Amino acid sequence: MGVEVVVDGLSKSFGAQTIWRDVTLTLPPGEISVLLGPSGTGKSVFLKSLVGLLKPEQGRVVINGVDICTCSERQLYEIRKLFGVLFQDGALFGSMNLFDNIAFPLREHTRKSESQIREIVLEKMEMVGLLGAEEKLPGEISGGMRKRAGLARALVLDPEIILFDEPDSGLDPVRTAYLNQLIVDLNAQIDATFLIVTHDINTARTVPDNIGMLFRRNLVMFGPREVLLTSTEPVVEQFLNGRRQGPIGMSEEKDAAQAAAELAQLRDHEVGVPQIVPQLDVSPGLPERAAVRRRKDRVLRSLRNLAPAAQREILKTLTPDELALYGFAAPATGAWPTEPVPQRVPVAEVPPQMRPTPRPRQPDPIVEEPAETSRRRWFGRKRGAR
Numbered sequence: 001m002g003v004e005v006v007v008d009g010l011s012k013s014f015g016a017q018t019i020w021r022d023v024t025l026t027l028p029p030g031e032i033s034v035l036l037g038p039s040g041t042g043k044s045v046f047l048k049s050l051v052g053l054l055k056p057e058q059g060r061v062v063i064n065g066v067d068i069c070t071c072s073e074r075q076l077y078e079i080r081k082l083f084g085v086l087f088q089d090g091a092l093f094g095s096m097n098l099f100d101n102i103a104f105p106l107r108e109h110t111r112k113s114e115s116q117i118r119e120i121v122l123e124k125m126e127m128v129g130l131l132g133a134e135e136k137l138p139g140e141i142s143g144g145m146r147k148r149a150g151l152a153r154a155l156v157l158d159p160e161i162i163l164f165d166e167p168d169s170g171l172d173p174v175r176t177a178y179l180n181q182l183i184v185d186l187n188a189q190i191d192a193t194f195l196i197v198t199h200d201i202n203t204a205r206t207v208p209d210n211i212g213m214l215f216r217r218n219l220v221m222f223g224p225r226e227v228l229l230t231s232t233e234p235v236v237e238q239f240l241n242g243r244r245q246g247p248i249g250m251s252e253e254k255d256a257a258q259a260a261a262e263l264a265q266l267r268d269h270e271v272g273v274p275q276i277v278p279q280l281d282v283s284p285g286l287p288e289r290a291a292v293r294r295r296k297d298r299v300l301r302s303l304r305n306l307a308p309a310a311q312r313e314i315l316k317t318l319t320p321d322e323l324a325l326y327g328f329a330a331p332a333t334g335a336w337p338t339e340p341v342p343q344r345v346p347v348a349e350v351p352p353q354m355r356p357t358p359r360p361r362q363p364d365p366i367v368e369e370p371a372e373t374s375r376r377r378w379f380g381r382k383r384g385a386r
């Protein structure tokens, strides 16, 4: 089973710029968690802080009883061996074929023989559906295949925690759906702790057990998927609906009056949280995810502390036998009651000066980082080079 990652009161700044403050959350062992947030809210900084590549000024990140913010270099080196990381672009070496790319961490960090390495590499390539592509160069394959090759490489040291940095970036919706299924299937097979940073709403709605969101230098919330997916918090609603109206602006945030005015002008069908869609199940023939049972036990123990809408969605996922086992009664009518429609301020009550002025839409600048730079950012120097 994967390990728990406890983040407690973590704060990170660069000079005078606070990235986020007092972030507290626990990644439950073996579960899949997603971290959402508008661009620039510090999701990548958070991932780097988890592997000790960045040092937060305050707080702790405790893994296997070791606080990686204050531990020795040697302890940090050992803790990093628990991690596998999937970089945005796969971060493959362009001049190496897929086999050598995937074998790279084994050759660098273990004393395994070439025949052992071959066995491991082929096993991981099979897990990600790349068997037969060993001789291909990264430049000869699609973006989706490169991601899968990066994932196979993240798996070769049998990590207990896997960090996915925007696994869906640059993929079309169909490839994203395949990759999401692969992530769920891998979790069933290796039961490691997964943390996925993504902007993709569909990924957030279908893949994770838990969801968190960063906004305005704070962790807005973190908890079971049903909590965030039923939340009426304006920033969460805006993000999940992918709309312009709300607190998130073009470059990060808007002032409160403008956001309120925009929200008030929304039409009825544009208000509210989208329907919760069921979480992806594992592919036929694979074992059930052990994390699902553990999560039920964990979440149901503290169910009464959650918002009513989240409680109802969690109870809906239980079978009649599970309801009885956990001591909950099924609804007498056979259907769970629906949520009241959220109240909004009528448009007429919003003073004209607070109404939004339409702004021209501009494309987001997308800057791709070269694979080698991003690899160096994460892995740092080779063993023995310290």
Ligand SMILES: Nc1ncnc2c1ncn2[C@@H]1O[C@H](COP(=O)(O)OP(=O)(O)OP(=O)(O)O)[C@@H](O)[C@H]1O
Residues within 6 Å of the ligand: 014, 019, 037, 038, 039, 040, 041, 042, 043, 044, 045, 046
């Ligand atoms: N090493 C660094 N030194 C100074 N500032 C940095 C450093 N790394 C990141 N930042 C700043 O931290 C902020 C958060 O960046 P980060 O890349 O973590 O955001 P993000 O939420 O991952 O964004 P995106 O979704 O666009 O990838 C940005 O303003 C960025 O410029």
